[in-house]
Amino acid sequence: MQLSPYLSFNGQCEAAFKFYEQVLGGKISSLLPYEGSPMADEVPGDWGKKVMHGEFQLGDLTIMGSDCLSDWFEKAQGTSLSVSVAEPGEADRIFDALAEGGEAKMPMQETFWATRFGVVTDKFGIPWMIGCDKGK
Numbered sequence: 001m002q003l004s005p006y007l008s009f010n011g012q013c014e015a016a017f018k019f020y021e022q023v024l025g026g027k028i029s030s031l032l033p034y035e036g037s038p039m040a041d042e043v044p045g046d047w048g049k050k051v052m053h054g055e056f057q058l059g060d061l062t063i064m065g066s067d068c069l070s071d072w073f074e075k076a077q078g079t080s081l082s083v084s085v086a087e088p089g090e091a092d093r094i095f096d097a098l099a100e101g102g103e104a105k106m107p108m109q110e111t112f113w114a115t116r117f118g119v120v121t122d123k124f125g126i127p128w129m130i131g132c133d134k135g136k
Helices: 013-024 088-099
Strands: 006-009 027-033 051-058 061-067 081-084 103-109 114-121 127-133
Touching (some): 013 051, 013 061, 013 088
Antiparallel strands (some): 103 114
16 A cells, blocks of 8 residues: 555646755656646646646655646645655755745744754645654
8 A cells, every 4th residue: 555645736736846856856757737638628728738647756755746727726734745854954955945935834943853843835835844853
């Protein structure tokens, strides 16, 4: 069994996955557009190049996503993607990159459980928790 997060975007999936590829160092493994698919007739003409289904590989994790029409799109809430790294400087770098154009909910700081920990919603509306545990 494999559990994979599936992210919904309001027309920005490709841009988001390219951004995550740059910031997190993973790799986009697929971006399938609506154009040429069985769903092509179900989206407005200007949505042909939007992502019907995409996959981003980060180590053993697959993050999936798509562009959802406004009738189906729901803003992410009640969940976060959590990234844990071994180096405090790397936690700061990732947090700062995700916060650019987004919103820092909890500034990067030391906590009783982590050398560095912060909470941010990126410019695509995806919530993240970034941390570097003590002793790692």
